[in-house]
Amino acid sequence: MQDTDRDLLPEGLEDRLPRDAAAAARVTRAVLDVLDSHGYDRVQPPTIEFEKSMASRMAGVQPRRMFRFVDPASLRTLALRSDMTVQVGRIAATALAQHARPLRLCYAGQVVTIKGDGLDPTRERLQLGAELIGNDSVAAAGEVLAVALEALTAAGAKGLSVDFTLPDLVDALAAEAMPLDPEAIEAVRRELDAKDAGGLVAAGGQAYLPLLAAIGPFAAAVEKLAAFDKSGVLAGRIAALHTIADRVGSLARLTLDPSERHGFEYQSWFGFTIYAEGLQGAVGRGGSYAILGSGTETEPAIGFSLYPDDLIDALAEAEPRADTLFLPLDYNAEVAARLRAIGWRTVAALSAACEPVALGCTHRLDGTEVVRL
Amino acid sequence: MQDTDRDLLPEGLEDRLPRDAAAAARVTRAVLDVLDSHGYDRVQPPTIEFEKSMASRMAGVQPRRMFRFVDPASLRTLALRSDMTVQVGRIAATALAQHARPLRLCYAGQVVTIKGDGLDPTRERLQLGAELIGNDSVAAAGEVLAVALEALTAAGAKGLSVDFTLPDLVDALAAEAMPLDPEAIEAVRRELDAKDAGGLVAAGGQAYLPLLAAIGPFAAAVEKLAAFDKSGVLAGRIAALHTIADRVGSLARLTLDPSERHGFEYQSWFGFTIYAEGLQGAVGRGGSYAILGSGTETEPAIGFSLYPDDLIDALAEAEPRADTLFLPLDYNAEVAARLRAIGWRTVAALSAACEPVALGCTHRLDGTEVVRL
Numbered sequence: 012m013q014d015t016d017r018d019l020l021p022e023g024l025e026d027r028l029p030r031d032a033a034a035a036a037r038v039t040r041a042v043l044d045v046l047d048s049h050g051y052d053r054v055q056p057p058t059i060e061f062e063k064s065m066a067s068r069m070a071g072v073q074p075r076r077m078f079r080f081v082d083p084a085s086l087r088t089l090a091l092r093s094d095m096t097v098q099v100g101r102i103a104a105t106a107l108a109q110h111a112r113p114l115r116l117c118y119a120g121q122v123v124t125i126k127g128d129g130l131d132p133t134r135e136r137l138q139l140g141a142e143l144i145g146n147d148s149v150a151a152a153g154e155v156l157a158v159a160l161e162a163l164t165a166a167g168a169k170g171l172s173v174d175f176t177l178p179d180l181v182d183a184l185a186a187e188a189m190p191l192d193p194e195a196i197e198a199v200r201r202e203l204d205a206k207d208a209g210g211l212v213a214a215g216g217q218a219y220l221p222l223l224a225a226i227g228p229f230a231a232a233v234e235k236l237a238a239f240d241k242s243g244v245l246a247g248r249i250a251a252l253h254t255i256a257d258r259v260g261s262l263a264r265l266t267l268d269p270s271e272r273h274g275f276e277y278q279s280w281f282g283f284t285i286y287a288e289g290l291q292g293a294v295g296r297g298g299s300y301a302i303l304g305s306g307t308e309t310e311p312a313i314g315f316s317l318y319p320d321d322l323i324d325a326l327a328e329a330e331p332r333a334d335t336l337f338l339p340l341d342y343n344a345e346v347a348a349r350l351r352a353i354g355w356r357t358v359a360a361l362s363a364a365c366e367p368v369a370l371g372c373t374h375r376l377d378g379t380e381v382v383r384l
Numbered sequence: 385m386q387d388t389d390r391d392l393l394p395e396g397l398e399d400r401l402p403r404d405a406a407a408a409a410r411v412t413r414a415v416l417d418v419l420d421s422h423g424y425d426r427v428q429p430p431t432i433e434f435e436k437s438m439a440s441r442m443a444g445v446q447p448r449r450m451f452r453f454v455d456p457a458s459l460r461t462l463a464l465r466s467d468m469t470v471q472v473g474r475i476a477a478t479a480l481a482q483h484a485r486p487l488r489l490c491y492a493g494q495v496v497t498i499k500g501d502g503l504d505p506t507r508e509r510l511q512l513g514a515e516l517i518g519n520d521s522v523a524a525a526g527e528v529l530a531v532a533l534e535a536l537t538a539a540g541a542k543g544l545s546v547d548f549t550l551p552d553l554v555d556a557l558a559a560e561a562m563p564l565d566p567e568a569i570e571a572v573r574r575e576l577d578a579k580d581a582g583g584l585v586a587a588g589g590q591a592y593l594p595l596l597a598a599i600g601p602f603a604a605a606v607e608k609l610a611a612f613d614k615s616g617v618l619a620g621r622i623a624a625l626h627t628i629a630d631r632v633g634s635l636a637r638l639t640l641d642p643s644e645r646h647g648f649e650y651q652s653w654f655g656f657t658i659y660a661e662g663l664q665g666a667v668g669r670g671g672s673y674a675i676l677g678s679g680t681e682t683e684p685a686i687g688f689s690l691y692p693d694d695l696i697d698a699l700a701e702a703e704p705r706a707d708t709l710f711l712p713l714d715y716n717a718e719v720a721a722r723l724r725a726i727g728w729r730t731v732a733a734l735s736a737a738c739e740p741v742a743l744g745c746t747h748r749l750d751g752t753e754v755v756r757l
Contacts, residue, residue, distance in 0.1 A: 017440050018478045018678055020433060022457045026475050035550035036416070036426060048724045050708060050731035050743075052402035053409060057508050058431065058494050059464070060393060067390050078432070078462075080453040082500060084395045089451075091432070091464065102399050105391045111742035113734055116402075121431050125456060135430050143734075187547070205636070290682075305391055328447075335423060351421045355751045358423035361486055361523045369484035370423075 023127050023134030035137065038166040038319050039119055042139045046160040049154070051117035051141045056098035058120075062090040065097055068305075076124045079382070093124045095138050096316060100137055100302040103104060103144045103312070107307065112145025131292075140297075142314030147299035149251040151313045152281050153258040159285060159315045162261040166319060167326050170288025171263035175229070175255070176271040177248055178278040178298065180291040181219070188242030189218050203270035222270050229256055229265035236269055255281075281313070290321045337367035337375040337384070346379050355381075396500050396507030396560060407700035408510065410541040411473055411692050412492055418535040419610050422527070424490035424514045429471035431493075435463040438470055440676075449497045466497045469689060473675040476517045476685070481678065485518025504665075505692070513670075515687030520672035522624040524686045525654050532658060532668055532688045533635040539692060542610050543661025544636035546627070548602070549644040551651040553669065555593070561615030564590050576643035595643050602629055602638035609642055621701040628654075654686070655669045663694045710740035710757070711750040718754050727752075 020026070027035055043053065061082075066074040077090040081146045092098060103114055119139045127133050141158060143151050160171055163291040177183075181200045188339035191199055192215065199216035208223055233256075237249050256265050263285070275282040275298060282298030297315025304310060338347050338359040347357055358370050365373055365382055374381050393399070395541065400408055434455075450463040465471060476487055478691050492512045500506050514531060516524050533544055550556075554573045558564040562574055565588065572589035574576040581596055598608035606629075610622050629638050636658070647747045648655040648671060655671030670688025677683060711720050711732040720730055733741050740748055740757055 017437050018474065019437070020430065021455055021460070021462060024430040024432065026430065026471075026479060027426075027428035028475070028479055029427060032426040032428045035428060040413075047706075048729055049597050050729055053400075053405040054402060055400035055405045055408060057393065057397040057399065058496055059397065059508075061390075064392070078453055080451055080700075083396055087394070089394060098399075101391065102401070106399060108399055111739065113738070113742075113743075115731070123431055135432075146734050148734060154732060154734070249465070265691055303390070333420075356423055359527060361519050361521060365486070366484070370486075 022132075022165060023132040025133075025135075030330050031323060031327045033321045034330045035319075037330070038326065039137070039139065040322050041165040041167070042162040042317065042319070043117065043119055045165045046117040046141050046158065049115070049141075049158050049161075050258060051115040051158075053350065054093060054099060054102050054116050054118055055120070056092070056102060056118070058090055058170075059089045060086075060098065062088040064101055065090045065092065065094075076126065077246075078123060078125050091123045092120075093122050094316075095120055095122060096140065096142065096221075096314065099140075099314075100140050100144075100312070103142070104302055104304045104310070107250065112310075113151065114144040115141070116144065117141040122377045136318050136320050138316050138318060140314060140316035142312055144302065144312040144314075145180055147279065147281075147311035147313040149254050152251070153255045155313050155315055156255060156259050156283060158263065159297060159317065160259055161323075163285065163287065163294065163317065163319075166322065168287040168290075168294060168322055172266065172286045173259065173263045174266045174268050174271070174284045174286070176275055176278075176282040176284070176298075177245075177252075177280065178272060178275040179280055180222075180245070180248075180269055183244060183248075184219070188240075188244045200272055203344045204272040209325070219266065219270075227266060229260075229267050232267035232269075236267065237320075251281070266275070279311075283315075285315075285317075287322060289325055292321065294319060294322055307315045332371070332373075334374060335372045337365075337370065337372035338382060339376065342376055347376065350376070350381070394507075397507040398506075403703050404696060404700045408692075408697045410703070411696050411699065412510070412512065414538040414540070415535040415690065415692070416490065416492055418538045419490040419531065422488070422514075422531050422534075424488040424531075427472060427475050427489050427491055428493070429465070429468060429475060429491070430465055433471065434461045435461040437636065438463050438465065438467075441548040442627075449499065451496060451498050454628045455730055461601045464494075464496045466495050467689075468493055468495060469513065469515065469687065472513075472515050472687075473517075473685070476515070477675055477683070485683075486524065488514065490514040494725075497684050509691050509693050510696070511689055511691060513687060513689035515685055517675065517685040518683060520654075520684035520686040522627050525624070525672065526628045528670060528686050528688055529628060529632050529656060531637065532670060532690065533632060536658065536667065536690065536692075536695075537635070538661065539695065541660040541663075541667060541692075541695055545639065545659045546632065546636045546638045547644070547657045547659070548625055548647055549640075549643055549651075549655040549657070549671075550618075550625075550642045550653065551645060551648040551655045552653055553595075553618070553621075553642055556617060556621075557592070561613075561617045564588065571645075573645055575646040592643075599641050600639060602633075602640050605640035605642075609640065624654070652684075656688075658688075658690075660695060662698060663740075665694065667692060667695055705744070705746075707747060708743075708745045709754060710738075710743065710745035712749065715749055716752065720749065723749070723754070729746065 066191040077093045082089045122138045195215045221239040270370035278298035284293045287294045295317040299313040301309040333355045333356045340360045359374035428443040446727045450466045455462045495511045496508045568588045571587035577581035577605045594612040651671035658668040668690040672686040706729045708729045713733045
């Protein structure tokens with residue numbers, strides 16, 4: 012009797028078997044080691060929290076995407092985390108409110124959503140990230156993006172590319188140089204995001220049409236953006252993009268999509284999406300945003316999240332198998348301990364039936380000698 | 385306005401702040417590295433599963449202790465995991481059913497219960513462990529316990545002690561040498577577990593009274609157990625205990641409590657609890673058990689789980705703070721990268737207002753030179 016009900020996993024949830032789990036552990040360590048080397052302190056929020064904490068501190072977190080249930084202790088609604096950024100924001104605004112700024116924090120953990128994303132049924136993902144709190148300057152943006160790319164490279168990602176965006180672009184333009192009716196702003200944003208020229212004109216955004224041409228490889232696109240910005244409202248943002256591009260241009264291919272909004276609803280002046288060769292979809296994204304403090308005041312922040320599951324799957328196929336040393340029944344425990352201390356992985360026989368090759372061993376211990384199988 | 389509702393965490397759930405999180409990461413890595421060096425392959429089951437999968441594969445997992453909620457995709461009940469052992473059992477019985485035995489697996493992750501344990505309100509814990517599947521022999525027991533103790537030592541635990549138990553002792557005795565009415569067996573077990581001599585006699589277990597004296601330091605207690613075992617029914621178990629004690633006696637202080645049942649309800653012939661100096665409560669426990677396969681057949685297994693949260697809290701106070709190098713505004717990026725490559729942790733200035741000491745730095749970069757602050 013195979014595959015009984017008891018054996019199934021719910022849709023969008025998976026086990027990581029040994030090769031995958033080894034790749035996941037290696038990628039996680041590589042990323043966290045890079046973040047630590049740049050001064051980002053790890054924090055670890057709980058797996059579940061009050062729904063209200065998760066939902067109210069930052070725009071852009073949708074309670075409807077979270078598994079929610081009642082806490083018998085408090086009779087309040089709890090949620091399984093779908094995003095750790097908002098939890099790190101809470102920590103920065105409460106327990107670490109008195110720490111010197113800028114505050115550099117990082118995190119790693121599993122996040123779960125109640126539904127998959129579009130066609131992808133995956134409901135649990137590994138999220139790794141870093142947040143720089145108290146500063147969302149151009150220097151902060153450059154650091155955060157450079158650290159993200161270094162971390163991905165250390166994890167084994169190849170052929171990185173970064174797509175820049177300016178999430179509050181339409182608001183900035185509409186407020187000064189290119190006024191729009193308040194009710195038209197959202198429509199213009201939407202049509203720009205959809206890259207729909209006809210819809211943009213119909214929404215009253217004819218003047219914004221040139222933005223749809225300022226998309227593509229960074230150097231050419233930013234030039235078109237500058238040409239479009241006759242009023243100079245965007246001059247500061249354009250200079251910032253150049254500074255960031257100079258800093259990370261050797262680490263990734265750069266593109267610009269200034270009016271991309273999707274997924275950047277809670278970002279302020281700067282956003283980015285990171286892609287890697289051979290992987291469908293983004294491997295990471297980030298940008299500047301505001302954290303709500305204990306009261307109504309906010310604090311600027313900038314950070315990124317990596318979702319390396321696809322990278323892990325791709326790397327798992329080539330995950331090196333460690334040499335493994337079979338210890339026969341009568342092995343010398345001290346010799347085995349010495350070999351482990353210099354990096355050997357051992358598998359001890361428990362009975363005469365233990366077969367070294369079937370158990371994945373590449374070598375066997377013969378007295379004090381290591382012999383290749 | 386401080387401490388609004390939004391800032392609170394539910395009872396029994398906590399953030400790990402930087403020092404604690406660093407200690408947790410170090411302990412986790414140390415334990416997993418030891419398990420890997422002994423040939424235990426990491427697996428990573430999902431955070432949530434069907435309640436039925438979690439509850440039905442092993443006795444001893446109580447669905448009532450898990451957060452449960454309905455899956456809108458399947459309309460079935462899901463549960464947040466409260467124990468990873470049962471998930472690893474599922475993996476061994478399904479995806480890895482065809483792998484050679486013995487199968488060595490390990491895991492690390494957060495587990496959540498709906499209620500705390502007795503007076504301890506903690507509802508989320510870190511669980512680390514290893515399972516040896518397909519073999520629950522004396523050799524397997526010795527390996528598993530030795531690996532657990534080595535892992536705890538590597539993690540920084542001191543003054544380890546191990547309390548042995550024989551979970552199916554009463555069943556074994558009642559079946560052969562010391563018959564009990566079937567309805568008396570459970571009562572005798574309970575009174576032995578409670579160490580209640582009066583209750584034991586009342587339950588019809590007078591003959592079992594000497595077991596209450598066979599408790600304490602291993603050498604003396606096992607001698608009393610042997611003296612009590614006139615029929616020789618326990619001879620095999622007693623010899624096994626001696627073999628295991630010989631193997632791990634140099635790693636921990638050993639005690640015996642042969643009739644302890646609490647927490648070992650699903651263990652078969654052998655169980656153990658691990659304590660460490662300075663920590664209240666057990667830091668780990670383990671033993672032999674049976675995994676239910678896809679059908680009705682079972683497979684022997686032996687393993688352990690560590691719950692190192694208290695150890696982490698204790699170690700966090702002494703967690704060494706890494707030397708941290710302040711990079712002034714005009715720092716040379718190549719010099720900084722070279723220093724990180726040899727192990728330096730850096731914190732870059734983002735503005736003239738960044739103050740090295742407030743940011744936790746111990747050194748600063750002056751041109752190409754590292755200067756202590």
